[in-house]
Each structure stands twice: as C-alpha cells, then as structure tokens.
Amino acid sequence: MAAEHQDTIVDTLTLRFAGREEDGSDLHELRASHVADVLHGLTGIAEDFDDAGVFHRDGPGATEILVRPAERGSFLLEVVRVASDNWATITAVGGAAGVPSLATVIWWATRSARAEVKDFDKLDNGNVKVVWQDDTAQEIPAKAWAELQKRDRRRKKQLRQIMRPLEDSRVAELDVSGLVQNGDDAPTETYVLRRADYDAVRPDESVEDTQDVFTIEAQMSTINFDDPTKWKVKTKERTRNAELEDKDFLAQVARGLAIRKNDIFELRIREHKVKKNGRTKTSWSVVRVINHRRAAGDNDS
Structure with missing residues (x-):
C-alpha cells in the first residue's frame, strides 16, 4: 500500500539476504513463507517500540511500515517507516533528535537476547549506558531500555521471524542497514546477522x-x-x-x-x-x- 502524500519517511531499513543457490549462482529468491515472517516480525517489533515511545519524544508518531519494490542482486528488501502529518510538529520541537532507527532497535534487541548484561548506569542525558558480558558498551535511550526488559518470548519470536530466511541452507547472512531520515547527523547503522544469531533467539522450549x-x-x-x-x-x-x-x-x-x-x-x-x-x-x-x-x-x- 503506498503512503499518502502527507506521510513523511522517517526511517529506512534495508535487509539483504546473501547466499548461494544450489547451482552456485548468487541467491535471488526466498521462500514466500519466510518473507512473510520477516514482515510480520518487523511490524511487530516496530509497533512495540513505537508504543513505548522509543521513536518519538512528543508523539505518538502514528508510524506505519511499508515495503518498497526489491532491487536486483541477492535478495533485498527495502522497508520504510512512515509517519502521519503530525511528524512535522514533532520534529519541529526536536522530537527526532537522537531517535534510533528501526535497524538500531533490531540490533539492540538481538544483542540483549544473545548477551547477558554485566552492568548498566543511568546517564545525565536520560540514556542508559549498558555494559555487556564481553565488556563492550552501548548507550541506549531509557524508553528503549525499558522496552528491552519486557516481553522476552514475544521479542525472540519477532527476531526469529525477521531472521527466518537464515533457516534456509542457501542463505548465509543477513546484511542490515538503516537510517533515520529526520535525525540530526544520524549515522547509517550497519551490521551482519548470521545463523548463530538466528539460533540464539530461539525461545526456550524446555x-x-x-x-x-x-x-x-x-x-x-x-x-x-x-x-x-x-x-x-x-x-x-x-x-x-x-x-x-x-x-x-x-x-x-x-x-x-x-x-x-x-x-x-x-x-x-x-x-x-x-x-x-x-x-x-x-x-x-x-x-x-x-x-x-x-x-x-x-x-x-
């Protein structure tokens, strides 16, 4: 469904599933059921963090996830998160400054599902500095940190859906990149997810x-x-x-x-x-x- 003219693109996310077909050629197709899971997972995790106020400061932003036509090469999905016309008001009062991209949220969720937290501190700027077991650290907005502590099983299900094509032996990795369109000098977030990440977010069925x-x-x-x-x-x-x-x-x-x-x-x-x-x-x-x-x-x- 195309966005209406008053909608503003506030976030773009590119998912590139790379691998080889059985004949050795570059991966160029995925199972439809896997792609459906990817979109369900993206929609679910975006809605949860939007409801938690992670993507806006004076919202709600009334955002919606849309999918653009794929480009040739590997199997690429471009996803955009759009906001209704009140986004202009939000950004005018500085609401978009420091807002994370959907790609960043997925990375935080994947990291928190895979690694234990060694320590964390609330900073003067309202964010939370999280130190993981491997002594790496990340600064996460307080609302995002609060949401990461909730719905463990549901969050893992969403991540499993997003990474579902990695279940296919032909798919070797998922390259993720994202950018907040209205952010102030927001860098592009890029990272790679592999089958080990997919296995790590399997809900505990014991x-x-x-x-x-x-x-x-x-x-x-x-x-x-x-x-x-x-x-x-x-x-x-x-x-x-x-x-x-x-x-x-x-x-x-x-x-x-x-x-x-x-x-x-x-x-x-x-x-x-x-x-x-x-x-x-x-x-x-x-x-x-x-x-x-x-x-x-x-x-x-």
Missing part, C-alpha cells in the same frame, strides 16, 4: 514436569455431582480446581453423603506442575479422601 503428593486439610468449595474433574478445593492458602479420583468417596456422595459448607476434609493431593517458557501450570488431583469432620461450632443441619 519443559520441566514434576509431581508431588502431600496431605492437607481443606474444604470442598465446589461439588460437582456430574463431573469429578470439576471440583474445587479450598485450603488456608488458596482455592484450586481439582479432580476427584477417590472412587469410594464419589460412591458415598452418589448414595447421598451429606457435605456441609464448612466441613473439614483431610485430603491426599497429587500436585502436577508443568513449567514451560517461564510459565508454570499447576493442577491438583484428590487421590484419596482420608476423612472429614464438621468444623468447630458448625451447627448447620
């Missing part, structure tokens, strides 16, 4: 699966006569959905066992935890109802 069995006192917060998987157990610490596996107890309930709201049950619980991608899912199963009694002072019939 799964930890653990079980624990323990005895606890609880109340039956919810009783489901039709579905034993939809009971609810209330302890002093929490209320949790649970599956009733004690067939003898379920048979007693079916025969009319009276259960009062405040009855105290001694339960044998099996707790199942699955930790994946930093998130833990916990489920409870009531293996056995050891006994139950009326709560002290409970005179309900």
Whole structure:
C-alpha cells in the first residue's frame, strides 16, 4: 500500500539476504513463507517500540511500515517507516533528535537476547549506558531500555521471524542497514546477522514436569455431582480446581453423603506442575479422601 502524500519517511531499513543457490549462482529468491515472517516480525517489533515511545519524544508518531519494490542482486528488501502529518510538529520541537532507527532497535534487541548484561548506569542525558558480558558498551535511550526488559518470548519470536530466511541452507547472512531520515547527523547503522544469531533467539522450549503428593486439610468449595474433574478445593492458602479420583468417596456422595459448607476434609493431593517458557501450570488431583469432620461450632443441619 503506498503512503499518502502527507506521510513523511522517517526511517529506512534495508535487509539483504546473501547466499548461494544450489547451482552456485548468487541467491535471488526466498521462500514466500519466510518473507512473510520477516514482515510480520518487523511490524511487530516496530509497533512495540513505537508504543513505548522509543521513536518519538512528543508523539505518538502514528508510524506505519511499508515495503518498497526489491532491487536486483541477492535478495533485498527495502522497508520504510512512515509517519502521519503530525511528524512535522514533532520534529519541529526536536522530537527526532537522537531517535534510533528501526535497524538500531533490531540490533539492540538481538544483542540483549544473545548477551547477558554485566552492568548498566543511568546517564545525565536520560540514556542508559549498558555494559555487556564481553565488556563492550552501548548507550541506549531509557524508553528503549525499558522496552528491552519486557516481553522476552514475544521479542525472540519477532527476531526469529525477521531472521527466518537464515533457516534456509542457501542463505548465509543477513546484511542490515538503516537510517533515520529526520535525525540530526544520524549515522547509517550497519551490521551482519548470521545463523548463530538466528539460533540464539530461539525461545526456550524446555519443559520441566514434576509431581508431588502431600496431605492437607481443606474444604470442598465446589461439588460437582456430574463431573469429578470439576471440583474445587479450598485450603488456608488458596482455592484450586481439582479432580476427584477417590472412587469410594464419589460412591458415598452418589448414595447421598451429606457435605456441609464448612466441613473439614483431610485430603491426599497429587500436585502436577508443568513449567514451560517461564510459565508454570499447576493442577491438583484428590487421590484419596482420608476423612472429614464438621468444623468447630458448625451447627448447620
């Protein structure tokens, strides 16, 4: 979609995927699904950092990502980030000064995903000086630094999408260059990403699966006569959905066992935890109802 005449190009990003075809000739085509991922990743990371205020100081800049026709040679994508007509107002008050390019943001995101931070300091100019494990340092705007600390899994997914063609054995590297059009003497940012960078931003798919069995006192917060998987157990610490596996107890309930709201049950619980991608899912199963009694002072019939 072409930009309307009032839109202003504020940022250009060139992605050049270099490599060899199977016959030894220069790379000249990519898989369509890979290119689609590149554009999805670029759009996502640009929107996140735009919403965080990284690309403007007095915005929002209402920016949009557009793609220009490719030139011949290797496989080259030229991407432009355009802003609506309020960009002129933003730049007039100095909003574009020191604004990073999209290429720079991708580099920061890739670096933060690959390397641990050794130290960082907030500077008087409002930026953050970040020292990486290899003792190299970068000065990053505070808003960009704050955004880099968020959405780790989502950020890695975006970077993986942008670098997806590197999954193809024909593609050896991705040359990135970018420039802020309205910046004050902004230099062109250039760097190369390779398959090691692509592998490094793979989201952690490791799964930890653990079980624990323990005895606890609880109340039956919810009783489901039709579905034993939809009971609810209330302890002093929490209320949790649970599956009733004690067939003898379920048979007693079916025969009319009276259960009062405040009855105290001694339960044998099996707790199942699955930790994946930093998130833990916990489920409870009531293996056995050891006994139950009326709560002290409970005179309900």
